[in-house]
Amino acid sequence: MSDHPILITGATGKTGAEAARDLLEQGLPVRALVHRQDDRSTRLATLGAEIATGDLLDIDAVRRALEGVRRAYFVYPIEPGLIEATTTFAQAGAEAGLEVVVNMSQISARRTSHSDAARQHWLAERVLDWSPAGAVHLRPTFFAEWLPINWRFTDGTGVLRLPFAEGRHAPIAATDQARVIAAILANPDEHIGHTYPLYGPVEMNHHEIAEVMSGVLGVPVRYDPISTDAYAEILRDVGRSEHLIQHLSAVAIDYREGIFAGTDDTIERITGKPPQTVEQYVTTNRNLFPTTR
Numbered sequence: 001m002s003d004h005p006i007l008i009t010g011a012t013g014k015t016g017a018e019a020a021r022d023l024l025e026q027g028l029p030v031r032a033l034v035h036r037q038d039d040r041s042t043r044l045a046t047l048g049a050e051i052a053t054g055d056l057l058d059i060d061a062v063r064r065a066l067e068g069v070r071r072a073y074f075v076y077p078i079e080p081g082l083i084e085a086t087t088t089f090a091q092a093g094a095e096a097g098l099e100v101v102v103n104m105s106q107i108s109a110r111r112t113s114h115s116d117a118a119r120q121h122w123l124a125e126r127v128l129d130w131s132p133a134g135a136v137h138l139r140p141t142f143f144a145e146w147l148p149i150n151w152r153f154t155d156g157t158g159v160l161r162l163p164f165a166e167g168r169h170a171p172i173a174a175t176d177q178a179r180v181i182a183a184i185l186a187n188p189d190e191h192i193g194h195t196y197p198l199y200g201p202v203e204m205n206h207h208e209i210a211e212v213m214s215g216v217l218g219v220p221v222r223y224d225p226i227s228t229d230a231y232a233e234i235l236r237d238v239g240r241s242e243h244l245i246q247h248l249s250a251v252a253i254d255y256r257e258g259i260f261a262g263t264d265d266t267i268e269r270i271t272g273k274p275p276q277t278v279e280q281y282v283t284t285n286r287n288l289f290p291t292t293r
């Protein structure tokens, strides 16, 4: 195994960067496929990763990145091209002798989803199931990283403006997902063929999330429930893609209907350590929640 680097795609992204770091800390060889070379890829190289640069839609680049690889993490952002990127990865993996792929999907992935991205995640899972490599699918609920993305601080108050009504989920941090990815890639046998929903430890609605954030940050924080149309306008204003807006508008309804809810012990069972709470996440990442204005 030590002769074969483990390929981490999306290696400068939220889950990929942490998974690469975790594997390197375990002493395992990592090849990091990065979209472009920048400070993020330099950090990975400093940690000891071999850097490969390329586009997941370019089969020759992906084939080169997979040379000599037996285990890999596959992740693609919520952008058009997931099916093409997954098919490209599956074909290049078959050519290169890939044996195990850990695939980032999402909790709302299903054949009938109204979200284009979620339906494509379901199809992408099937493509990898047909491919010769053994597949493990991860289906996380909303990441804790959505909290800083949606954080606004005005007039002495933090506000989360989101279209989730009174729905609930257990936010999960990317670092905890990365520990799962690394643990599976280090010892894949018992996981092949499994689909794991991934949750944080405590299911909450956004009023409860705001209350916990307020306790950590020492400022008032409130949840402002808004319509899906109002949220779509907010996303458009900050330049988000129509693909992402279509996805979030559709899964907001799923969220209200409980598709994102739940919690279990999968992360602790696979990694030996429980995932972090919202309180721990906000405490660790306090700098991502500015409280001056």
Ligand SMILES: NC(=O)c1ccc[n+]([C@@H]2O[C@H](COP(=O)([O-])OP(=O)(O)OC[C@H]3O[C@@H](n4cnc5c(N)ncnc54)[C@H](OP(=O)(O)O)[C@@H]3O)[C@@H](O)[C@H]2O)c1
Pocket: 009, 010, 011, 012, 013, 014, 015, 016, 034, 035, 036, 054, 055, 056, 057, 075, 076, 077, 078, 104, 105, 106, 107, 139, 140, 141, 142, 143, 144, 146, 174
């Ligand atoms: N956020 C959530 O709440 C949530 C919940 C459940 C599931 N998910 C799933 O999580 C996945 C995203 O994972 P993440 O948050 O770890 O990723 P991320 O932070 O969005 O990072 C994406 C990575 O992929 C790279 N990349 C983008 N396009 C590429 C291309 N064409 N070729 C090569 N590399 C490319 C990016 O590099 P550059 O930055 O240089 O472009 C970046 O390193 C999505 O599939 C999403 O459905 C997310």
